[in-house]
């Protein structure tokens with residue numbers, strides 16, 4: 505378990521994390537890319553001995569996987585981490601691992617759409633009752649907890665609409681009833697938010713985004729607060745045959761080494777652009793929790809140490825055609841899903857927003873930006889130029 509507070513700065517720890525993991529060559533900076541299904545044993549007696557020091561089979565992971573898992577464990581302050589082939593797979597695996605037959609799950613209403621689809625289409629078929637709650641619920645979530653509640657799933661902020669969950673309040677009420685709490689922590693990335701230190705049990709990452717940082721790998725991770733939680737996730741992942749490519753694990757770990765500087769730059773640019781957008785007549789509201797006018801700004805200030813490059817805005821009402829014209833007129837922003845890469849992206853979001861707990865009632869179209877590493881002034885000039893199509 506890696507929970508001792510370190511006197512070193514976060515970037516120092518990120519650079520040095522997992523450099524002594526088993527199997528690392530002493531004279532190389534990076535881990536080897538170890539590709540293996542078969543692991544050979546010296547003697548027949550060793551084949552079933554299950555010696556924890558002896559690798560067993562490729563699905564358990566090689567030095568490359570161990571190094572990435574250990575680095576995420578260090579970043580999140582976790583007891584252990586499992587890797588999954590995508591961020592969505594990490595969410596579904598963790599939800600499945602904590603689910604109970606006949607159980608009830610509370611899910612934040614601003615949850616990532618495909619996670620919601622998994623709950624509605626797979627978990628319900630397994631007999632679970634899924635209930636969505638207002639992302640702005642705190643201690644009052646207590647009223648929705650039932651005797652058979654087996655998990656509370658959070659995402660903070662929501663990745664389209666940017667509401668912040670009250671993590672300590674929800675962790676406290678869940679711990680009092682022995683209910684596991686899980687968070688999709690992709691926005692804070694374990695860099696700007698440490699949910700395990702706030703009492704949340706599982707921090708889930710779409711490492712596809714900021715960890716990788718280069719828009720070329722899909723990867724997920726589940727970091728557990730306790731040894732028991734880590735054992736549950738490891739066992740569940742193993743029983744399901746969950747595994748990821750060592751080449752991908754290598755690329756994600758390589759991306760992680762620069763995650764701190766990238767996210768710090770992206771934070772500054774995104775904030776500058778968000779502040780500028782909030783002065784524009786075409787914009788009804790900017791959804792960025794680091795802006796003082798954001799309704800959850802106080803929660804964000806309390807729990808986060810910074811903000812990532814992802815935020816949204818609501819335009820004053822215009823036709824869908826005008827929204828398309830605006831997005832199409834942007835020249836420095838790619839039109840595409842995902843976020844957290846080195847390049848800026850934009851999507852219009854309204855078709856994606858599905859709510860059942862009555863937690864969304866915006867009257868204008870929603871646009872989401874992922875701010876990359878370009879110069880902020882160039883991105884502002886590009887947006888300013890595109891906004892002309894709305895007038």
Ligand SMILES: Cc1ncc(COP(=O)(O)O)c(C=O)c1O
Pocket residue numbers: 590591592593616659663688690691710711712722723724841842843
């Ligand atoms: C908040 C959030 N969680 C999870 C995911 C899923 O990640 P992946 O694309 O790696 O499956 C995404 C992807 O966009 C996301 O935005």
